Amino acid sequence: MKTIFLAGAHGKMGLAIQDMIEKQADFSLVGMLTTHRSLAAIEDGHGLAGLAAIFTTLESINTKADVWVDVTKPHVAFANGKYALTHGYDLVMGTSGLKETEVDQLRQLAEEQGQSALIVPNFSITAVLLMKYAAEAAAYLPAAEIIEAHHEDKVDAPSGTAVATAALIAEARQSLPDIPASDALARGDQSQGVPIHAMRLPGILAEETVIFGSTGETLTIKQSTNNRSAFMTGVREAIKNVDKITGLAVGLDKVL
Amino acid sequence: MKTIFLAGAHGKMGLAIQDMIEKQADFSLVGMLTTHRSLAAIEDGHGLAGLAAIFTTLESINTKADVWVDVTKPHVAFANGKYALTHGYDLVMGTSGLKETEVDQLRQLAEEQGQSALIVPNFSITAVLLMKYAAEAAAYLPAAEIIEAHHEDKVDAPSGTAVATAALIAEARQSLPDIPASDALARGDQSQGVPIHAMRLPGILAEETVIFGSTGETLTIKQSTNNRSAFMTGVREAIKNVDKITGLAVGLDKVL
Amino acid sequence: MKTIFLAGAHGKMGLAIQDMIEKQADFSLVGMLTTHRSLAAIEDGHGLAGLAAIFTTLESINTKADVWVDVTKPHVAFANGKYALTHGYDLVMGTSGLKETEVDQLRQLAEEQGQSALIVPNFSITAVLLMKYAAEAAAYLPAAEIIEAHHEDKVDAPSGTAVATAALIAEARQSLPDIPASDALARGDQSQGVPIHAMRLPGILAEETVIFGSTGETLTIKQSTNNRSAFMTGVREAIKNVDKITGLAVGLDKVL
Amino acid sequence: MKTIFLAGAHGKMGLAIQDMIEKQADFSLVGMLTTHRSLAAIEDGHGLAGLAAIFTTLESINTKADVWVDVTKPHVAFANGKYALTHGYDLVMGTSGLKETEVDQLRQLAEEQGQSALIVPNFSITAVLLMKYAAEAAAYLPAAEIIEAHHEDKVDAPSGTAVATAALIAEARQSLPDIPASDALARGDQSQGVPIHAMRLPGILAEETVIFGSTGETLTIKQSTNNRSAFMTGVREAIKNVDKITGLAVGLDKVL
The missing domain is CATH 3.30.360.10 (Dihydrodipicolinate Reductase; domain 2)
Known part of the structure; x- marks a missing residue:
């Protein structure tokens, strides 16, 4: 069983990933980071019935998981990635927007912390x-x-x-x-x-x-x-296999 | 039966048009204007066995036909077009290189002479x-x-x-x-x-x-x-239908 | 401004048509016929805030509109079409499932009533x-x-x-x-x-x-x-131009 | 320098291969097998000026070469291939029409004779x-x-x-x-x-x-x-590298 924390949980990709996780018997969603307006009223750390705990800031997160899946925007993803790698998560990050210096910092963090990180510019x-x-x-x-x-x-x-x-x-x-x-x-x-x-x-x-x-x-x-569901095979393979990476790798081909 | 005079008969387009005319039961090639070196020795007006009469200058032409098909270079085409429209031919001219003033002169000639003229920038x-x-x-x-x-x-x-x-x-x-x-x-x-x-x-x-x-x-x-032979369907339709034009028209679509 | 009555308003097509009408400045949705369970409790003729009046039976309809747009199932569409054509609506019907005798009856009704009808097997x-x-x-x-x-x-x-x-x-x-x-x-x-x-x-x-x-x-x-929303351009053109039809026509091409 | 014997030398492929060999500094065409009517009158073994020796039957061949290139029809290719492999030639055969038993016989011959054979269903x-x-x-x-x-x-x-x-x-x-x-x-x-x-x-x-x-x-x-010239890169690579094959192989990929 892989436990998963999902950042960007209520964007289009995030919602599709929630669906995918639910159907995958050996995956369990334990927490979500979200900035969706309609969820801002929910008290941090309290999930709706049947849902994983929802957080709106990094500071408020009080759960742990095997893998941090990040499908946020580039300007948020870097801070999220640093948080994840320094708080015991492996990292699967779906973005092509990081600067090279940011990727280098995440690589160094992954190596220092003994975590695995996979940056996936394209999950297809x-x-x-x-x-x-x-x-x-x-x-x-x-x-x-x-x-x-x-x-x-x-x-x-x-x-x-x-x-x-x-x-x-x-x-x-x-x-x-x-x-x-x-x-x-x-x-x-x-x-x-x-x-x-x-x-x-x-x-x-x-x-x-x-x-x-x-x-x-x-x-x-x-x-x-033709459909965002296309990416789910790739997201699934990334979550399953990220822990085989030493340090940080870029590209879905690294876990195929 | 349409009788045809072909100017530029031994360029790539001209040779392909000769082939097309031969296969078309209701077309007959009665004369050709050519500047090809290897044909210069042939006496004007005398065809090779089985071929239409060959001419190397406008002045020497002594045949008549329904349609003058012109696939020469722009600097020659204009003079040819004037000759054709003033000597009883309808005109099908395959060029995109005429000046606007030249097109206007040909239009005026066609109207004065009661001939039909079609200028075709693209025979495809x-x-x-x-x-x-x-x-x-x-x-x-x-x-x-x-x-x-x-x-x-x-x-x-x-x-x-x-x-x-x-x-x-x-x-x-x-x-x-x-x-x-x-x-x-x-x-x-x-x-x-x-x-x-x-x-x-x-x-x-x-x-x-x-x-x-x-x-x-x-x-x-x-x-x-995929092949220069592509243009033959267009040339055929232009020859068949040029006489439906009043005056001068530009574009193969005018006879489709 | 075209006023529209929409039958089958809460199926997949109907919902997409509601969205399309809302975005179209010169279209106004004035009534909807629906069989959707969750709407059955609404009293006929009373819309929700900001929505057009909703009806669940033909008998209860008390609004008028220029065009009746019908995206119901074939077994309902025929009765709806007869109602529309005899109550002052032009008809746009999106179905390929009517029998020929039914199409003939609708054609006769349209002619008798001086209404326009368009049956569209494919709105794409x-x-x-x-x-x-x-x-x-x-x-x-x-x-x-x-x-x-x-x-x-x-x-x-x-x-x-x-x-x-x-x-x-x-x-x-x-x-x-x-x-x-x-x-x-x-x-x-x-x-x-x-x-x-x-x-x-x-x-x-x-x-x-x-x-x-x-x-x-x-x-x-x-x-x-790539998406069922594809059909909205066709629905829009049909609504705009149905009144140019005399009697009944079949096929979106009749209004293009 | 590779010396080449070309069977099927005057078909479309054969003519293109003649051109390719002429342009390739390290290839030399030493003989051709042909069934083209217009060449039947030429006495076997006598080339036209500047051309390789031409033969019309296997029996009349009196030249040797490093590689037998065969672009004949399937019903002739098998006999040609047997002849080539038993007369000191490596074999490049461009056909997809041989029976499996025929391929097996050629493989056995290549192994017995210590020759190399490459059958290429597609030179592209x-x-x-x-x-x-x-x-x-x-x-x-x-x-x-x-x-x-x-x-x-x-x-x-x-x-x-x-x-x-x-x-x-x-x-x-x-x-x-x-x-x-x-x-x-x-x-x-x-x-x-x-x-x-x-x-x-x-x-x-x-x-x-x-x-x-x-x-x-x-x-x-x-x-x-789009053009038969497409195959010439493949033919060239096959001729160059056929001698690296032990016995018989099928497919251009075997020499890439």
Whole structure:
């Protein structure tokens, strides 16, 4: 049985994780950190009937658990992560927004405290496989471009996953393709030599496509997330296996 | 039976058109204007066995036909067009390179002479249908983005067809979608409010994709050209229907 | 301003339509017919604060509106439709389950009463546009195949929309493509000469793709439904334009 | 320097291979076996000026080479392969049409004679990568379907590559997805539990797509061949590395 403390418990991801935990016989939710307005009136540490204890500040937390699952915003996640690693929790953090210096501090804390930490920029197993195959294919097929498409409410562009994929391709390929640049530009990025084209449209949740071109042929790898339930397989595997990590690791592939 | 005179008969397009005419039972090729070196030795007006009469100058032409099909370069096409419209031919001209004043002169000539003229910037019927449907769909689905992909030797970006499609969408839609812009950019264009993402990769000849997004659904229209033979359906429809035009028209859609 | 009466107001579609009406400045919801248990206690004709009047039987309705929107089950819809057309409402009915004799009776009523009626088997505007464009393109591009993909719980195959699209293509094309048949077969259909390939996979809600092939080029039209909210654009257009119909029409395309 | 004997030298693949060999500084074409009518008049063993010696029967061959490259039809390839392996050649055979017993006989011959043999069902590096990634992904994502699309002149269906991909997926996945079967059918195959949908359309040369579906997400891997030049990278790698094989191997991946 894994006991779990969930931070960001009433955002979209948090609610889906609550559902997943409830269905998983060997998981038990023991506490939640939340900033949801409608729950602010609840006295810290007192759960509603049948629910885990709810807290609204780090200071008020008075429960322990094996794993701290954090699906809060980046500006909160770092403080949460420090709290978790210094209070006896292993850490599964779902964010791509931490600064490198913050990741380094969390790594150092994890090592000092003998805890395990996993930062997961993307819980989608299809996204993780896409990145793996794209990195492999780039060794044979150096010319590549990326299209990522997200719903119109995603304000940042390009997506963290697309940037990470471009970095993997740029590192893996053995020659630079001779592809024309352009002065005319649209939403995206080309800083790593792998152009990323970023689409923002209603009707799409999250998609990433990598297209490799070679003489007379192309290879396309596409990942599509249609529903936030997609991430639950990844969250589950992360919770189950985080304790196998020594120190801190980044990426769902580290526990597959 | 349509009789045809073909100018630019031995370029890539011209050779493909010769093949198409031969297979079309109701088309007959009666003359060709050519500047191909290997044919310069042939006496004007004498065809090779089984071939239509070949001419190397406008002055030497001594045949008549229903339709003058012109797939020469822009600097020659204008003179050819004037000749055709003043010598009893209807005109099908495959170029996007004429100046506006030249198009106006040809229009005036066509009207004066009672001939029909069609200028076709793009003979690809799938590209023409894509533009038509994209313009129609934009009235209902204002949020759209375009991806165009071409071979790595196409140095200009975005493609003229993509820019024209964006203009049609921008004109047709009745509201502006509220889609985030971005400071990070890649090859493409967003000047018309319809982002165009331009890919340049080996293994692709020419593709254009328009994606419309609406709450919970998307509509994608994609056109792919894999081979220059693609244009023959368009050339055939233009020859068949040019005589339905009064004066001069621009665009293959005018005869569909 | 269009005033609307909504029947089936608390099913999945009904709730989504309530949301849509609220956001639409020129629509006003004035009454709802509902059979939802939790609302049965509300006295007929009295709305909750800020809500339209709620009724649980046809007999108790005492409001008038421009349009009766009906998203009930087929066995109820017919009686509702008769009521609406004989009580001064135009009718927008979202169902594919009426018998032909029932449709005929509603048509006769609409004509007698001088009301407009629209029966919509599929409110997805992208599906309706796909079918319209596919039928048009088939006139130029006779070789076509269809891929439809649905979630794994859809047991029937191929989908009704795909079969209808194949029929439209078969009817519109002017020549039969010479495409090889095969003894080896997978889920789908080829009875209309337009092969339909039916995929059933988790992670997909509903997609339909038509691919037209011609010498050297292809045209692909794809429609994807990711969420039941998809249908609201279609419902909105139907409400706006139903009054342009004389008598009764079937299909969202009749008001596009 | 690798010396090469080319069987099937004047088919489409053979002609492309002649071009590739000419451009490759460390390859030398020393002989060709051909059945092309227009070459039948050439006396066996006498090349045209600047060309390798041409033979029209196995019996007449009087040259030696390091590698026998065979791109003939299946009914000829087997006899050719036996001849090559018993006459001092390593063998690169581009076919997917041999019977298992024939492959076994060639394997035995290669081992007895101390020659190396590589049978390559598909020389496309993107197809080989697609198959590799599909087999890997199936371990996590058991629900999969395949779409293969080829030009209208390909009479057999489904393609050998698609059947091979389905076999790899069927073998790799650890559970069977619960996906509905159907009585209605189209061109394709479902014998291995991985439905293959086979499209035959003009405007397409060769494409293969594998779609994996899981809760809320999909992974798509697509390979597209637009031009026969696509295969030359694979042919070149096969010729270069065939001598590293002990006995007989099947698949381009064996020399990557």
